[in-house]
Amino acid sequence: MARANLFRLETWPFAGQFPSTWTFGNSLLNNASSKISWFVQINDIETITHVGVRLERIIGTAPTYKVSFRNIDADGTADPNPITSVNYQPVAEDLNKFVWLELISPFSAPRGKFVAIVIEYASGTIGTSNAAGFSTRVEGASLAQINFPYSIVSGERNTKPPIVAWKNNNRAWGWPVEEIRKDVTQFPEERGMRFWFPPNLGRNFRISGVRFTGRLAGSTGKGLDVFLADIATDTELQRVQIDCDNAPHAGQADAQYDVYFPDPIFTIDFGVEYVIGFSPQNATTDFWLTTIQCSASLDMNAFPGGGQMYEVTRHLAVTREWTRNKANRPMVSLIVEDWNG
Amino acid sequence: MADFERMGIGLTPYWPSPTKNVVRGESPLWTTSSTVDFIFQAEETATIGALGFWFKVAVSQSPRYKISFQGVTNGAPNGTGGGFGFFTPPLFNDPASWSDTWQWVSITPALMVRGTWYAIVIEYDSGTIGFTNYSTIYSHLVGAESSGWPFYADAPAGTRIVRDEHPIFGYRSTSGKVYGWPVKGHPTAVSTPSAEYGASEQQALGFTMPRDFGPEFKVAGVMWVGRIPENVNKTYSVKIYGTEADSGVANQELASITVDADMSSQDAGGSLVFLSDRVNMIFFNEDVLARLIFGRTYYLAIVPTDSAATVEFSSYEFAGRPELGALPGGAYFFRATRPSASSSWTILNERPWASLIISEWGSTPQPSPGLHTKFFSRYNDHYFHQHADDKIENSLAPLKAGQERHEQARTVIGKAIETYGGFLTVEVFKNPGEDFSSDTIIHDEQPIEELKLIVWTPIVDETAELVFRFRSKAGSDNFLDVRQSVSTITGSGGLESDA
Numbered sequence: 071m072a073r074a075n076l077f078r079l080e081t082w083p084f085a086g087q088f089p090s091t092w093t094f095g096n097s098l099l100n101n102a103s104s105k106i107s108w109f110v111q112i113n114d115i116e117t118i119t120h121v122g123v124r125l126e127r128i129i130g131t132a133p134t135y136k137v138s139f140r141n142i143d144a145d146g147t148a149d150p151n152p153i154t155s156v157n158y159q160p161v162a163e164d165l166n167k168f169v170w171l172e173l174i175s176p177f178s179a180p181r182g183k184f185v186a187i188v189i190e191y192a193s194g195t196i197g198t199s200n201a202a203g204f205s206t207r208v209e210g211a212s213l214a215q216i217n218f219p220y221s222i223v224s225g226e227r228n229t230k231p232p233i234v235a236w237k238n239n240n241r242a243w244g245w246p247v248e249e250i251r252k253d254v255t256q257f258p259e260e261r262g263m264r265f266w267f268p269p270n271l272g273r274n275f276r277i278s279g280v281r282f283t284g285r286l287a288g289s290t291g292k293g294l295d296v297f298l299a300d301i302a303t304d305t306e307l308q309r310v311q312i313d314c315d316n317a318p319h320a321g322q323a324d325a326q327y328d329v330y331f332p333d334p335i336f337t338i339d340f341g342v343e344y345v346i347g348f349s350p351q352n353a354t355t356d357f358w359l360t361t362i363q364c365s366a367s368l369d370m371n372a373f374p375g376g377g378q379m380y381e382v383t384r385h386l387a388v389t390r391e392w393t394r395n396k397a398n399r400p401m402v403s404l405i406v407e408d409w410n411g
Numbered sequence: 412m413a414d415f416e417r418m419g420i421g422l423t424p425y426w427p428s429p430t431k432n433v434v435r436g437e438s439p440l441w442t443t444s445s446t447v448d449f450i451f452q453a454e455e456t457a458t459i460g461a462l463g464f465w466f467k468v469a470v471s472q473s474p475r476y477k478i479s480f481q482g483v484t485n486g487a488p489n490g491t492g493g494g495f496g497f498f499t500p501p502l503f504n505d506p507a508s509w510s511d512t513w514q515w516v517s518i519t520p521a522l523m524v525r526g527t528w529y530a531i532v533i534e535y536d537s538g539t540i541g542f543t544n545y546s547t548i549y550s551h552l553v554g555a556e557s558s559g560w561p562f563y564a565d566a567p568a569g570t571r572i573v574r575d576e577h578p579i580f581g582y583r584s585t586s587g588k589v590y591g592w593p594v595k596g597h598p599t600a601v602s603t604p605s606a607e608y609g610a611s612e613q614q615a616l617g618f619t620m621p622r623d624f625g626p627e628f629k630v631a632g633v634m635w636v637g638r639i640p641e642n643v644n645k646t647y648s649v650k651i652y653g654t655e656a657d658s659g660v661a662n663q664e665l666a667s668i669t670v671d672a673d674m675s676s677q678d679a680g681g682s683l684v685f686l687s688d689r690v691n692m693i694f695f696n697e698d699v700l701a702r703l704i705f706g707r708t709y710y711l712a713i714v715p716t717d718s719a720a721t722v723e724f725s726s727y728e729f730a731g732r733p734e735l736g737a738l739p740g741g742a743y744f745f746r747a748t749r750p751s752a753s754s755s756w757t758i759l760n761e762r763p764w765a766s767l768i769i770s771e772w773g774s775t776p777q778p779s780p781g782l783h784t785k786f787f788s789r790y791n792d793h794y795f796h797q798h799a800d801d802k803i804e805n806s807l808a809p810l811k812a813g814q815e816r817h818e819q820a821r822t823v824i825g826k827a828i829e830t831y832g833g834f835l836t837v838e839v840f841k842n843p844g845e846d847f848s849s850d851t852i853i854h855d856e857q858p859i860e861e862l863k864l865i866v867w868t869p870i871v872d873e874t875a876e877l878v879f880r881f882r883s884k885a886g887s888d889n890f891l892d893v894r895q896s897v898s899t900i901t902g903s904g905g906l907e908s909d910a
């Protein structure tokens with residue numbers, strides 16, 4: 071088996087540090103000239119039928135906005151003429167949702183094409199009493215500074231990861247983030263990330279650890295176990311016991327943890343469902359695992375690893391069966407020790 | 412190949428934080444109670460024979476220090492012994508000065524067990540110590556906020572303070588394998604200054620995915636950290652170069668995309684502002700991404716495209732090749748540089764700040780419904796071998812021994828094909844529906860390498876469906892049908908079929 075030298079399979083949509091204060095950066099479009107532009111790159115060869123944005127707020131009766139794809143001109147700005155577009159009048163039931171809008175005509179883009187997605191006023195009464203706000207980016211004090219992709223809000227460029235996406239009936243691209251969840255997990259609850267790799271990726275591999283973002287218990291004497299298990303047979307393969315007192319930020323803030331399993335490290339197979347599980351060992355261990363929530367499981371295709379990596383939960387006092395939350399992606403990356411292709 | 416879903420091959424310990432110009436931070440050891448410790452989990456079980464740190468400077472005659480690894484209780488060293496050793500740094504002006512060098516200190520060999528938390532501790536041992544007799548080490552990267560683990564703490568004045576920044580430390584097994592984060596410093600501090608870049612100089616991430624990982628893979632893009640051209644209306648390119656072993660041509664360009672540097676989160680309304688290194692997520696734009704072979708070395712280069720445009724591809728620096736091996740991906744991933752695109756690469760003990768975004772990853776060569784083939788009436792063979800699901804050699808490359816040219820329509824593909832997913836023969840049917848008979852066949856079963864390229868117009872129309880029936884043994888009842896629907900390629904002069 072080939073030594074992978076502990077490379078990580080990065081499954082996060084954002085490059086970032088421990089995001090202790092993750093929130094959405096929002097922008098209000100309350101005059102006829104204000105607009106949001108996201109500059110992104112098409113990274114596949116597909117026909118795009120929908121564009122998606124996250125509606126953050128409505129004031130009064132929102133006007134109708136136009137969401138469009140634009141070419142990018144030589145000076146790096148969005149071309150004024152839309153490639154295709156859709157009009158959208160925000161409504162209350164869309165609040166805090168990632169909203170998919172069907173384009174008036176599908177848009178076929180070659181791989182690698184740079185485009186702008188622009189949302190701007192189209193019609194209706196707009197002003198301080200009639201407006202809507204959209205989430206343009208993820209904010210977090212420790213998130214990486216992004217040069218590209220990026221967003222511009224009324225002329226001001228932003229370095230934080232954008233919140234915008236596009237899709238067709240088969241696949242989504244971009245960052246269709248509806249919510250950032252920090253659900254507290256307490257004994258005997260368990261939470262984890264289910265993963266499955268295609269059989270033709272190779273014969274087998276070994277995972278020596280995981281990188282995750284979350285918060286450990288702040289009070290003393292608490293424990294959190296992280297384990298690797300085969301879902302179908304409910305067979306635990308590896309487990310590491312964490313003394314939360316060893317964590318520098320326990321109970322204070324989210325942190326990014328690199329955790330390694332003790333011996334033995336099992337050889338596991340492609341084409342098999344596994345889970346990286348997180349198991350608080352005390353009733354008052356208020357652990358959370360930072361998790362991105364999408365509006366639908368298809369949206370998960372936009373993230374590295376696609377729809378085969380999603381959140382699972384179970385309550386051991388009730389059942390050992392995992393509940394599958396296929397629209398949620400925990401912030402977990404796998405540290406691979408060996409890979410046999 | 413399997414869809415790798417654009418997962419990243421994570422090669423970096425962290426991504427850049429908002430803090431400008433992350434540099435090394437120091438921990439002075441100037442009192443008898445001054446300490447610095449690094450808390451981490453052993454990645455695997457190994458006998459440790461040396462502990463390492465990046466030494467900054469000795470002020471006058473330094474005292475002797477003790478370095479050890481210990482157990483951890485409540486997030487702090489517990490004094491429970493592992494191995495230990497001692498060091499007395501030479502004077503800063505001594506020819507053997509340790510100033511700004513990575514240092515390994517031999518210790519009494521002791522076992523570290525995978526998954527167990529340990530602390531490496533540096534503390535005073537003996538000799539005169541004070542503000543005029545002490546040593547300082549680089550303990551962390553300032554501004555690189557770290558994580559739960561690993562982390563470091565120091566006690567310059569005797570009171571231990573847990574820090575947030577990413578630690579710099581290392582430990583080495585008796586067999587010579589290096590662990591930890593033995594990095595010299597932040598990329599900006601060590602990468603080639605922008606002024607040294609010209610139109611032809613290239614900086615690259617050299618990478619060799621281990622041979623045993625599989626047969627082939629495709630790189631869809633890259634997340635790289637650095638600075639892009641600072642002037643308006645400039646561009647830069649991201650390229651992948653192969654090696655002669657891969658293509659028969661040195662410096663064969665396998666993928667390339669040009670990026671308008673005006674598209675930047677740092678362009679503040681025409682007044683360009685470049686505060687710090689930033690992450691760039693860039694994808695290639697080839698219709699069909701290049702197939703890269705495990706076990707071969709490639710170079711992902713960030714290239715200025717005109718002389719006034721400079722780019723900076725940030726990179727970590729290490730003391731040596733073994734230390735580079737401590738990072739994810741190990742020494743298979745390294746910085747390479749060359750003065751021009753026609754020059755040979757120089758390999759450095761550095762790690763560019765980047766991750767590869769993988770779109771596909773193949774295991775054993777086997778056909779799948781994803782076979783993708785294009786036929787063109789005028790450009791036939793060139794496009795065929797770019798798009799066919801095989802391992803045909805590059806047509807632009809010099810012929811290898813035994814190979815034949817096959818650019819012309821109606822000529823055999825010949826020995827250029829090395830393999831076609833393990834199959835040997837092929838039949839071709841036109842609009843067969845369920846009727847795979849002489850009524851629909853347009854090419855009888857024949858060795859794949861003898862299949863003549865299809866000249867399109869006389870044979871099929873624009874709405875045809877072709878079925879390629881592949882067998883691994885002539886006449887076998889076992890076969891794979893690959894259905895190809897056909898559409899016109901605007902402006903290409905040909906027709907495309909796509910499964």
